[in-house]
Amino acid sequence: MKRRSVYLGLIGIVVLLSGCYRTANLTPAPLLPTTYAQILQTLTPGTDDQITNTTPEPEPQVETLWIHPGIPESCLAxxxxxxxxxxxxxxxxxxxINTLxxxxxxxxxxxxxxxxAxxxxxxxxxxxxxxxxxIWQGQALAGFEKVxxxxxTSQAMALLLGEPSTTTVEIVDSxxxxxxxxxxxPLLTILPFEDLSPIWKVLRVDGISPIDSDYSPETYALSLIFALESSIEHSMALPPGNYHPDKRTVLVMTGVTALTRATAYMMEINGNxxxxxxIQQWMTSADLTHISNEVPFAANCPSPNPNQENLIFCSSTDRIDLLEYVGTDIIELTGNHMLDYGVAAMNLTIEMYEERGWTYYAGGWDLTDAQTARKITHNGNNLAFIGCNPVGPTSDFATASQPGSAPCGDYGWILEAIAEVRAEGYLPIVTLQYAEDYTAVPSAKMIADFKALADAGAVVVNGSQAHTPKVMTFYNDAFLHYGLGNLFFDQMNVYYGETYMPNTRDEFIDRLVFYDNELISVELLTAELEDYARPRPMTxxxxxxxxxxxxNAAQGYLE
Known part of the structure; x- marks a missing residue:
């Protein structure tokens, strides 16, 4: 009996202890720190000071920084x-801050x-x-002797191109x-995108250019990742890249369009x-497409005659299909044939443009309308289009009561208008219907007039009159192109008397890239006229x- 009592006593103790053990796994009610310390002290004497007096370890702070020597200053700003x-x-x-x-x-x-570039x-x-x-590693190729x-930039590009050669890579200041x-x-350079300016020609790398309308940094060979690396938590953040498509505007500017004579005849046969x-892809891939249409639409325009001898021009109203097809947004009205079919045709022409929501400038319902700068804002880029005709005929000019093209006069009004819109934060795009000739070089008077417009604040000055392309240059941060040549006009074999006028088939289409309200690049697209109507990309x-x-001709006009 005594032994059994001992066994029962031990079993009771085990049950009691088992019950305590299970209870310890439950979430206890909150205890004050002092009470908690007293309990623990009973179990482990001497722990009260450790518990009640211990403070949490502080989080480690970032105190030192290393910046890869290739990180541009604009990223660190x-x-x-x-x-x-x-x-x-x-x-x-x-x-x-490292490069990857x-x-x-x-x-x-x-x-x-x-x-x-x-x-x-x-x-x-x-x-x-x-x-x-x-080339970067020391071998001169493709006509280029150095970078x-x-x-x-040298430090940044080492990750992509290898160590630069001292023979072919030259280090200079900005x-x-x-x-x-x-x-x-014959040199190359590599620039951060934010340092690009129009005086550099952007070159493609493996067929991709950062000024393409569909450019994606992730697929471009000269893109780098700048990354923050640390095992310590930090709040520093780098800027979100240096290219943002919502800050870019692509504008294509063109030369002479005249949907008449042999051009209209080919449209009659092959469709408008x-x-x-x-060239449709060139035109429609731009955000804004400019057309200088020199000929009015007329309800009574006769069927086109490819051998027409007089210079009284018109287009039938259905020819506007072509302008829609190439994505026209902006119409220039400086042309000197705008009133060839009278006021009614000019009024009809403006009405057709307005119905389509197109912006017209340098001509209009009256003189005030013709001389009004047209302002367009796209992706934060503020552009103002303004232009005039300095050569006439005067019968083509708008007056206080008659539509027509804007006369330049002594240029006083247009210089004031350019300065005014520039002061408002707009970038003036100026076009002139200058005196026609068939040479690649500008006259002294033309140079002086274009420079005066640039001095007033124009960022682009184009000659819309040229039937043969002319040279281009830069002056006071403005791009001056003295003539782009024809776009849609039938001049394939031109004679004045017995004198042949060469190069009328050659064409420029200027692709202007604006970013963050600055002109950053000019791409010269080139075309060759076929079939008296159809420009195609040059071979x-x-x-x-x-x-x-x-x-070569332009070298004599550099400042």
């Missing part, structure tokens, strides 16, 4: 670096676009990444680099959209010969 010590090596730093190559598995970060009067349009890497870059853009040296077949050989001729 706006970062709060106060209180941080800059370290010479990455291993010493709590936080690192875009690849699968690479951490996300800020994507920074770099641009391959050459002096503006460069004929080559692009290189493969392999060719660029060969000129800043020290920061000011020296800009001075090389208008030169005939026939002339635009081969590589045609383009090289054409640009070589124009660029």
């Amino acid at each position: 706006g970062l709060d670096l106060a209180g941080l010590t800059l370290m010479e090596t990455a291993d010493e730093a709590d936080l690192r 190559q875009i690849a699968e598995g690479v951490p996300s970060g800020t994507i920074w676009t770099y641009v391959l 050459a002096p503006f009067y460069t004929i080559t349009d692009g290189l493969s990444l392999a060719s660029l890497r060969s 000129v870059v800043t020290e920061r 000011e020296t680099l800009q001075s090389l853009a208008i030169s005939d040296d 959209t026939f002339p635009g077949t081969d 590589t050989a045609e383009r090289q010969a054409f640009l070589d001729r124009i660029f």
Whole structure:
């Protein structure tokens, strides 16, 4: 009996302890720190001071920073670096701003676009990444002898192109680099996208250009990732890249359009959209498309005669199908045939443009309308279109009570208008229907007039009159193109008397790229007229010969 009592006593203790153990797994009611310490002290004497007097360990703070030497200053602008010590090596730093190559598995970060460029009067349009890497590493290829870059860009590009050769890579400061853009040296440069200016020609890399309308930084060979690396939590953030499509506007500017004579005849045979077949993509891929249509639409326009001898022009109203097909947004009215079929035809023409929501300028319902700058804002880029006709005929000019083109007069009014819109934050795009000739070079008077418009604040001055393309240059940060040539006009074999007028088939279409309310690039598209109506993109050989001729002629007009 006694032994059984002992066993029962032990079993009771086990049951009691088991019950205590299970209870300990339940969430206890909150206890005050003092009570908690007293309980624990009973179990483990001497722990009360540790519990009641211990404070949490502070979170580690970022105190040191390393910046990759290739990170451009524009990326660092706006970062709060106060209180941080800059370290010479990455291993010493709590936080690192590093460069990474875009690849699968690479951490996300800020994507920074770099641009391959050459002096503006460069004929080559692009290189493969392999060719660029060969030049970078010491082998002169593709007609280029060297790559000129800043020290920061050299450091950044080492990740993509390898270590730069001291033979073919030249390090200069930013000011020296800009001075090389208008030169005939066979050189290349690489720039951060934000440093691009129109005096540089953007070259494609593996067929891709950062000024393409469908450009994507993720698929471009000269894009880098800038990333923040740290094992310590931090609040620093890099800017969200240097390319944003919602800040870009592409404008294409064109030369003479006259849907009459043989051009209209070919439209009659092949359909109204026939002339635009081969260049439609160029035109419609732009955000804004300019057409200088010199001929009015007339309800009584006769059937087209390709051998018409007089210079009284009109277009039947259905010919506007072509302008719709190529994505017209902006119509210039400086042409000197606008009243060939009288006031009624001019009024009808303006009505047709207004019905389609197109912006017209440099002509209008009356003189006030014709001289009014037309303002367009797209993606934050403020553009103002204004133009005039300095040569007449005076019968074509708008008056206080008659529609027509805007007369330039002594240029006083247009100089004031340019300065006014520029002061309002708009970029003036100015076009003139200047005196016609068949040479590639401008007259002294033309040069003086274009420069005066640039001095007033124009960022682009174009000659819309030229039936043969003319040279282009830069002056006071403005792009001056003295004549683009024809767009849709039938001049394939032109004679004045017995004198042949060459090069009327050659055409420029100027593709202007604006970004963050600045003109950043000019791309010269080139076409060749076929079938008295249809421009097509030039072949590589045609383009090289054409640009070589124009660029050589332009050298005498550089400032």
